[in-house]
């Protein structure tokens with residue numbers, strides 16, 4: 001099997017269709033996440049199917065057509081034995097962050113557990129808890145804090161630090177910084193991007209925050225009604241406005257990303 005330093009995609013969707021209760025919400029999705037490549041963004045209206053793509057990529061939603069492969073292996077067929085390695089190599093961080101963790105658990109423990117899981121899966125990042133906190137713009141003084149005492153934005157950053165602990169081949173971020181204030185978001189994303197580049201981690205970012213997407217992702221896909229309707233740099237895609245959903249995005253884009261006008 002190839003490793004995360006291989007130039008071949010760690011995660012790949014080919015003609016992916018997926019949905020719920022027998023009805024597809026996304027279809028014809030082709031996507032490659034290759035360690036060493038620049039981060040890729042997905043933007044698009046609410047309900048277009050962005051989170052469904054992410055869930056299908058991590059095997060939470062089964063494809064009804066097409067395939068999702070992890071280093072060449074079909075994700076929906078990964079056996080129990082390899083699930084641990086898959087979960088360490090392909091990390092999803094969603095808006096809810098560390099919602100399932102006991103609020104009395106310390107930050108140190110949450111990240112320490114991720115490091116220990118990574119070691120068991122042969123994926124130790126070689127970074128300390130303090131270094132991982134720095135990667136998400138949190139100071140080392142947060143290490144002993146109970147997660148229940150953290151703000152929403154701090155919790156989201158701890159979830160990101162725990163995901164980085166496994167030095168994943170692919171990091172799938174689904175609205176990961178909604179609770180972080182806009183002024184701080186840029187700094188978190190700058191450090192996160194640097195940490196991912198250093199670790200050779202391929203990043204997929206799903207977000208309604210176009211400024212954030214533009215900052216991190218040289219390539220974006222616009223998803224509308226379950227299919228990619230435009231791809232390229234955010235400014236080129238918005239300038240071309242080739243689809244009604246892209247025109248709507250362009251009109252609603254914040255001033256900072258309106259350089260395409």
Ligand SMILES: Nc1ncnc2c1ncn2[C@@H]1O[C@H](COP(=O)(O)OP(=O)(O)OP(=O)(O)O)[C@@H](O)[C@H]1O
Nearest residue numbers: 020021025044045046047048049050051052053208
């Ligand atoms: N568990 C589920 N069961 C049934 N339908 C679902 C489920 N999860 C999502 N859907 C539906 O699938 C469609 C796509 O949802 P999804 O969450 O993927 O969209 P999204 O683009 O991520 O939206 P948003 O930007 O609002 O988060 C929506 O119509 C949603 O109602």
